[in-house]
Each structure stands twice: as C-alpha cells, then as structure tokens.
Amino acid sequence: MNENHLLAEGFEAHRGHLRAVAYRMLGSLSEADDAVQEAWLRLSRSDTAAVENLGGWLTTVVGRVCLDMLRSRTARREEPLGVHLPDPVISGETGPGPEDQALLADSVGLALLVVLETLAPAERLAFVLHDLFAVPFDEIAPIVDRTPAAARQLASRARRRVRGAAPVPDADLARQREVVGAFLAAARDGDFEGLISVLDPDVVLRADYGSAPAPAPREVHGAAAVADQALTFSRLSGAGLLARPALVNGAVGVVSSREGRPFSVLAFTVTDGRIVAIDILADPERLSGLDLTVLD
Numbered sequence: 001m002n003e004n005h006l007l008a009e010g011f012e013a014h015r016g017h018l019r020a021v022a023y024r025m026l027g028s029l030s031e032a033d034d035a036v037q038e039a040w041l042r043l044s045r046s047d048t049a050a051v052e053n054l055g056g057w058l059t060t061v062v063g064r065v066c067l068d069m070l071r072s073r074t075a076r077r078e079e080p081l082g083v084h085l086p087d088p089v090i091s092g093e094t095g096p097g098p099e100d101q102a103l104l105a106d107s108v109g110l111a112l113l114v115v116l117e118t119l120a121p122a123e124r125l126a127f128v129l130h131d132l133f134a135v136p137f138d139e140i141a142p143i144v145d146r147t148p149a150a151a152r153q154l155a156s157r158a159r160r161r162v163r164g165a166a167p168v169p170d171a172d173l174a175r176q177r178e179v180v181g182a183f184l185a186a187a188r189d190g191d192f193e194g195l196i197s198v199l200d201p202d203v204v205l206r207a208d209y210g211s212a213p214a215p216a217p218r219e220v221h222g223a224a225a226v227a228d229q230a231l232t233f234s235r236l237s238g239a240g241l242l243a244r245p246a247l248v249n250g251a252v253g254v255v256s257s258r259e260g261r262p263f264s265v266l267a268f269t270v271t272d273g274r275i276v277a278i279d280i281l282a283d284p285e286r287l288s289g290l291d292l293t294v295l296d
Helices: 003-026 029-044 054-076 110-116 121-132 137-144 148-165 173-189 192-198 223-237 284-288
Strands: 199-208 219-221 241-248 251-258 261-271 274-281
Touching (some): 029 054, 110 121, 110 274, 137 148, 173 192, 173 223, 173 274, 192 223, 219 223
C-alpha cells in the first residue's frame, strides 16, 4: 500500500469530524464540504512525516480555512435581508443516518447556530474548537494569531453570548413531540389560548425568506405575538399544504410541501416543556436544494 493511499485512508477516517467542525464554524453544508476538501488539498501537498496527530493537524487546518472564509464574508459585507438561518440538517423521525450523526453530535440545534452567526470570526473559532471539540488554547492561539490567554478570552466572550441567547433543548424527543403536536393542533384549530399554553413567554420566532418578499415579519418576540403569527400563517397557508414530521438538527420539526415542492422547514426548540424558539426556513432558493428523500 503506497503512501498516498495511506494518507487518503487517514483523511477519510477523520472526514466526519472535520465536516462537523466546519458546519459549526460556517453554518453552511456546502461551504463545510468546501472547507473539508480544501483541507484534503493542503494535506496532499504537505510533508506529513513529522505529523504525530493527524486528526489534530487536520482540525487545525480546517479551522484556518473556515476562519478565512468567515473573514472573507465580513470583508464582502454579506448581510442578508433580515434573518439568515444556517442550513438545516433534516432527517426522519428515526434519527439521522450515519453520515449526519457526527454532524449533529452535541445537540447542535439551529438555535445555537443562529447565535454562533452573531459572533466575530475569531470568537466563533475559539468557542467552536475549544468548547465543542476540546481543542487546547495553545493550539487555537496560532490560528487566530493571538496568545493562548487571548484565545481563552475570545472563547469566554463567545461563551457568555451563547449562554445568554442559545437555549438548551430538552433531551426527551417524546416530550418535544408532545409539545410541538399541541402547538400545531392549536394553530390548526385557531386556539389562541392553547398556543399560549405551550409557548415560553419570551419565545422568539425567526423566519428566513431569503431575497423573496417577506409575507410576514422576519422576527417576532413574545408568546402573544408568536401565537398571532401562528394563527395568521395557519389561515393563509390554505389547502394543499402537506406537513410531515421530521427531525431538524436532531430536534422535533416539521417539513411542509405543496405540490411536491418544499414550502418551509420549521425547527422547534423546546426547553422545560415550552417552546422557546421557532426557526423557519422559507427561502425558495435554498428549499429547492434540500434533499427530502430521507422523509419518504
């Protein structure tokens, strides 16, 4: 077996982990795959004779690639209209397939990824690598061109932001389904009080319509306002909308379609038996690229 074949085997053994790192860094499945591919190109061009820990070396490379991509976004001033949600990872109710299991480890729900989108690139890298993947600060420091102490401070600032804004979902999927089912039934029946009963008082609803005209507010806060929005959506969606249960980033969600085409993806974050966040992807362009065969 030649050296190139051994190198490729070693890389493939770490691909799932690297994709998980890149997805948390970028919030984009396609860009995560691009970052992993770039890591392979750099590996194939490098002298790896002195590399003792291939997984750690590759994680560092992917971190650098993702940091460059995030900084490039900032330099281009990419500011989507209103809310921009990360790419959802959709699976059937039995759970994600083997390819997505590493991607969704550590309960990387959409609500967490939304908060990560608000961090500065260096903060996001320090938090993702240290808090989610246990990379030591002395290995993070050279990636962000700072001392280990400064890298620790970056992660600390990010951690405070995340703790204050990213709710931790209930682990019990059966309980999640019960709460989401009650929400959907109340919306369908026009039951305002029923909606209020399953919504956290400080619930937030975020809707990403992409560049399409927004038929409703892109962000709504508070139980009463979100209940009103749910009732309005239920009335306006009309007949012909097929809603199917799904797992969205490992949490209970709903994928709706009309005439065989994806219409929306709803991700619910349920904490302490109440819905604390509803994230809706309704961007026609991004929806058209989703693979929904996992729900068949």
